[in-house]
Amino acid sequence: MQASPKVNDHRALSAPASTRPLAQDHDMQNREAVFHMHSISKVYQMGEVQVHALRSVELDLYAGELVVFLGPSGSGKSTLLNIMGALDTPTSGEVTFRDHNLTSAPDNELTRFRREHVGFVFQFYNLIPSLTALENVTLVTEIAEHPMPAEEALKRVGLGDRLHHFPAQLSGGEQQRVAIARAIAKRPDVLLCDEPTGALDFSTGKLVLEVLEQINRELGTTVAVITHNASIGGMADRVIRMRSGEIVEVHHNLKKLAPSELEW
């Protein structure tokens, strides 16, 4: 696992030594790189202004790792996640997921890629209000190839007893756990979480993080979490800090914290 040789030299050099890209970690080294991002840039045309959301980012993501992206608003972390999730394509550079090239694939292939490989967790849950917890999950398992039973997915997130509740009858944390169950039920290779605790209070947020950690540990799913809560970085294998569209720091946690040990 590593943010490969410098994205941007002067920044990398100016970064503290301890956070400089390391030689590949031993256990990570043997893992398969699922995402490979080479020199990706993203430029948005906002009216007459060009916004450089990403600038020549180089990054690999490995099977089974839990990565936390930290950075202020506008640092490019969401754009990066969107590109990984095939919701967006880079302006230049190349993204591959295993043997899928996500840079040039047509829309229907991107849809299929999302359907087969990616689970999403949003800040605001985005559950279907007209479906119960169980049905929100089955909606996805029905179109997946080798899903786990929807009940099992909900049990995994600790909602085995709330199967038949509608979103409006669940608390925010519970809704977010349903969203996670919905995302993992299809057994995705990668789980992309955009501010999963952003709308939750401290204790509920920790509960949700515990679920994410457990999914990562038990199912071996690669998990990428975007947050601007630096404390969450403690539970990651790797913490990637971004600023102004660039990776400015990659930090390997030698000892991961359990979510319950996190404080903010």
Place this chain on the structure above:
Amino acid sequence: MHTLHRKLLRDLLHLRGQVIAVALVVACGVASFVAMRSTYVSLLSSQQNYYRDYRFADVFVQLKRAPEAAASRLADISNVATVQTRVVMDVILDVPGLAEPAVGRLVSIPGRRSPMLNDLFLRRGRWVEPGTDGEVIASEAFTAANKLDLGGSVQAVINGRWKRLTIVGIALSPEYIYEIRGGGSLFPDNRRFGVLWMDREVLGPVFNMDRAFNDVALTTAPGANLDEVIARVDQALATYGGLGAYAREDQLSHSFISDEIAQNRITSNVVPAIFLGVAAFLVHIVLSRLVKTQRMQVAIVKAFGYSNFMVGLHYLQLAMVSVLGGIALGVAVGWYFGLKLTTLYADFYRFPLLEYKISPMILVQAGLITLAAATLGAVGAVRAAVGLPPAEAMRPEPPARYRLGFFERFRAARSLSPATRMIVRNLERRPVRAAVSIFAICCSVSILVIEFGLMDSLNRMMDIQFRNVQREDVMVILNEPRSFRARAELARLPGVLLSEPFRAVPVRLRFEHHSHRSLILGLEKEHQLRRVLDRQLNDVSVPEDGILLGTKLAELLGVKPGQVVTVEVLEGRRPVRNLMVTGMADEILGLSAYMELGSLNRLMSEQAISGSFLKVDGKEEPTLYSLLKRTPGVGAVAIRQAAVDSFNETIRRSLAVSLTTLIVFASIIAVGIVYNGARIALSERANEMASLRILGFTRREIAVLLLGEQAVLTLLAIPFGYLLGYAVCVYLAARLQTELYRLPVYIKLATYLWSFVIVAVSALFSGWLVRRRLDRLDLVSVLKSREQ
């Protein structure tokens, strides 16, 4: 420009699809109101002015022959104002370029023009020269259909002799606005029937009517009791072979026009009401949704100090722009269609001037009614906008509450897929909206079913009449009852394969306190060219004793089989007899009674026939026709195929306008409902749909989820539309049950299929429009957006 106005413009631009859809529905409502109202008013005022200016009579009567002196006895009847005696005779005409014999109705006019009842409007040419033989004024419809002009001529068989009649004038009469011969014809056949006006001094002597008359028109004093006048007239003319007086409402031309005008009045109320109802509903849902999405903006604007009134007015203005656009379009289209309709009417109904008038009153009414409907639709949404305190409005709306729906309580529903459940629950969550949508689409389906269905029924009516009942090729009517020798002569005419003589006797039937004028048709015991049928089209046998009544006639008399009616014959020696009603026949045209020919002859103490039904060898038709034109004693010839053709021609002409219009109207309702419904669903659930796309649903799959709701509404509405359409057809058929004809309700499968296709295509088109937006859904923004 006021800033709120700028916002208004931008909102309008943003909502343009929905604004246009609402405007189109409004336009349909206004257009139908303006077109139908103005046509109705134009027809009605043209009719009233024409009747007044040309002194259309109040009471009419035909008789055998009365000396002119008898007229004074009529004038003496109290409440009779003016009496006009006339000589009226139907003769056979030979029209240049027409193989078949035509029928000319010769009507006497004074040789010197002077005011008279049923006066002529001389379109072109001049009045007849007094005392000059062979000059006629011809009816406009007849001359137009036969391309005859001033100076042109037709040949007539008058009293067994050929006479050339030269057209010196072309005119119209309030008596023949709808120019049909009567005797079962419903549609004008202007080629084969025409009215020719002749100098009384010339016409009278030819028919042995010198200083005598056989037709009377009279007017009554205002407020006169018509029944009493009619009874007195009948009394006065009984000895002169009076055939029973009747009031204006039973006059053939008048009753057709009045029916048409009455129908116009109903449709000019009902059709616009449907559209404006739909428009009000659309304004309501579109505006409600807008207010919801702009909840935060409302809060901010109010927090800045804008008053509830200003905010309310802002949203009301938004609705009104679309409605005013619709009104403007509707007035223009309505004006055009009104003009078209009136022109079409002028083809069937001959007025001196059928002027299309659109009074400012109608436009004002249309505007006010529409604005009222739209305001009604807008008021709920506007109240919601102004009702929230700013602090509350600034908080996002609480998430929508759903629960297990009614249908899911059933076991079968438990196996439904989540996608189907989403559709079902969304519909159940807003039952009123769903119900109104269904009702509106149902109206759109039923408009088509009604229009096509009435057409089917009309075709069915003609089919029964001309394939099952009237199976003769030609009906020959003698100018007066003749002995059985005529029977043999008719059978011997060239090309005649079968001849079935009949006797037709004018009568008045009485049962208890009811009485009605009718015609007894005497048919031979074995008859196959003119059949008498029941509702299931089975033959009803004509009794050797007793009388068979048409169901409508029996209903009017209140008589049932087994009871005895009194028959007062209005011809010959005018016998009065009591006859047992043996059964009923389900007649479509006219009000007839049937007897066996021999039995009718016994009743009349005679051996006579009135004419014959002929089956003819097609190859011999020209010979037969040319001979019939020359045969003395033949009063009229009716050719079945010509009647069928004139019907088809009438339908074809009137259909061209109404069919396109109704298809467009029905489609606009369907598009308005489905498009707006889908757009609102998209606005409400864009996030939901985008999340699903992110989760790996294809565009097609989310389109099914979103548009499925509208598809379900449309599919649910269709059977209701069928039912409503059928019910309205039944209602209209019952209302159209005049004494002239009865419309059997008969709707073809193709009608249901076409209605389905038209509405389904409109719905699919609307779905496609929304689907394009769905395909452009911004997936990324959903990740960050809060609004559900």
